[in-house]
Amino acid sequence: xxxxxxxxxxLITATGQRVTLRCSPRSGDLSVYWYQQxxxxxxxxxxxYYNGEERAKGNILERFSAQQFPDLHSELNLSSxxxxxxxxxxxxxxxxxxxxxxxxxxxxxxxxLVL
Amino acid sequence: xxNVEQHPSTLSVQEGDSAVIKCTYSDSASNYFPxxxxxxxxxPQLIIDIRSNVGEKKDQRIAVTLNKTAKHFSLHITETQPExxxxxxxxxxxxxxxxxxxxxxxxxxxxx
Numbered sequence: 001x002x003x004x005x006x007x008x009x010x011l012i013t014a015t016g017q018r019v020t021l022r023c024s025p026r027s028g029d030l031s032v033y034w035y036q037q038x039x040x041x042x043x044x045x046x047x048x049y050y051n052g053e054e055r056a057k058g059n060i061l062e063r064f065s066a067q068q069f070p071d072l073h074s075e076l077n078l079s080s081x082x083x084x085x086x087x088x089x090x091x092x093x094x095x096x097x098x099x100x101x102x103x104x105x106x107x108x109x110x111x112x113l114v115l
Numbered sequence: 116x117x118n119v120e121q122h123p124s125t126l127s128v129q130e131g132d133s134a135v136i137k138c139t140y141s142d143s144a145s146n147y148f149p150x151x152x153x154x155x156x157x158x159p160q161l162i163i164d165i166r167s168n169v170g171e172k173k174d175q176r177i178a179v180t181l182n183k184t185a186k187h188f189s190l191h192i193t194e195t196q197p198e199x200x201x202x203x204x205x206x207x208x209x210x211x212x213x214x215x216x217x218x219x220x221x222x223x224x225x226x227x
Binding site for chain 1: 164220
């Protein structure tokens, strides 16, 4: 158990809908990262938050957004869902996310299926 | 980091044999190289990492080597056991950038 929690574990929805994925980082970690894992694209970085502020953006679609709250949990919002958004979504956390590189600890993921 | 190539995509070894997985990267500014193990239905779990100022690191049956000149790094697992069966991912990140760029993964099967 990495100490990172993600809910829900599974999510089934229809095209055009909107969903919210939730992540709680390890106790004391200030930085949260979101990754998408699909069969064709592999594991891809989406976005990083550090202590409530957006720190870096990767291959994140405009239909996707995220935020980190004062209690440091983070939410990833996916809207206007398409079939191709079906994937595993992972959250990872690290203590700082700045300065020297740190280990990123991954949560168990949310499996999203868009029908 | 921009691109990470990982080989092989699948690897089968007999229990007790060694397994080697290799990755190459393109960004000369990359300075952090972790390896993750992912079991079915679980998130990636860090098994070992190496930074650019070190050429080799070992942790029991697992070792990682880094050749910065050639821009490649490798994972070595000795005395493999059935519980080593999983998908292994290499990754890298560069100075000032904390997002990880992952390889496509290697599915390792250890045959009892």
